[in-house]
């Protein structure tokens with residue numbers, strides 16, 4: 004009896020900042036935060052080999068880019084760039100270089116990097132492409148290169164708080180009723196964890212990742228915003244898990260899944276983010292701007308330039 008009490012009181016001290024989230028059927032913590040990077044939907048770095056033995060992170064596919072692409076201002080109508088902003092110092096901003104004329108309203112995205120690294124410049128090609136279509140994005144971490152440090156769910160929440168308080172308005176007319184959380188790999192789980200129990204997040208976009216632990220999948224029942232997965236086929240650690248998560252979403256929740264043979268790495272570093280850049284823009288334009296052409300590109304195999312014609316496998320449910 005005494006030993007139990009001792010153990011319970013010593014454990015949080017040993018871990019430094021409280022205990023790691025322990026899944027228990029029917030137990031739903033108030034927020035998605037955790038002592039580990041990526042939040043309650045993630046696993047600790049130490050556990051990664053156990054879950055990825057058959058899907059090594061470095062595996063590539065027929066659609067993997069051959070090298071790093073050029074830095075551009077994006078292919079959209081509003082040439083965009085990468086910036087820092089002293090009012091959100093632990094982040095990197097991607098936005099049109101000048102506010103779009105005609106006061107075009109822009110949705111807002113929070114972005115989590117692969118491995119939850121705090122280098123906000125890592126996904127520059129991909130995020131600049133999205134921004135050039137009239138989006139403002141705050142990626143976790145300043146654009147200072149990788150230090151090995153990892154972001155936390157709170158970093159993504161800080162971006163949302165900042166935008167909701169008007170912090171992003173200097174980039175143009177930002178519509179904070181249209182907020183998406185998105186990210187790659189660990190950053191994708193971070194995006195799920197920040198969306199969990201936060202009604203401000205209206206869309207989740209999860210790249211090459213899904214919940215690793217079967218024991219944590221019951222948490223999916225608390226998701227309220229539509230979920231989109233962009234995964235890399237059977238060689239991607241996100242692929243099998245995304246199929247499992249897709250099946251376990253709350254009944255009626257809209258979901259989308261596109262899979263391209265790239266393995267875990269996607270196409271982010273290609274010029275304009277490659278096919279992942281095009282897919283992300285089409286999905287966002289459909290969802291946030293009601294663009295019918297973009298919707299057809301996402302869903303319709305017969306549409307010229309569709310994602311299916313780009314060799315994505317596409318599955319979806321609960322959309323009209």
Ligand SMILES: *[C@@H]1O[C@H](CO)[C@@H](O)[C@H](O)[C@H]1NC(C)=O
Nearest residue numbers: 105106107108175176177178
């Ligand atoms: C831009 O649109 C927003 C929201 O519709 C509005 O509040 C703002 O006054 C507009 N600004 C200009 C310069 O028209």
Ligand SMILES: *[C@@H]1O[C@H](CO)[C@@H](O)[C@H](O)[C@H]1NC(C)=O
Nearest residue numbers: 235236237262263264265316
């Ligand atoms: C696409 O679907 C086919 C048929 O299920 C499957 O064999 C293939 O691995 C899938 N490719 C990707 C990239 O998901």
Ligand SMILES: *[C@@H]1O[C@H](CO)[C@@H](O)[C@H](O)[C@H]1NC(C)=O
Nearest residue numbers: 284285288294295296297300
């Ligand atoms: C709708 O999306 C398509 C494809 O991305 C794009 O070419 C077109 O300009 C968009 N239309 C509007 C009104 O934004």
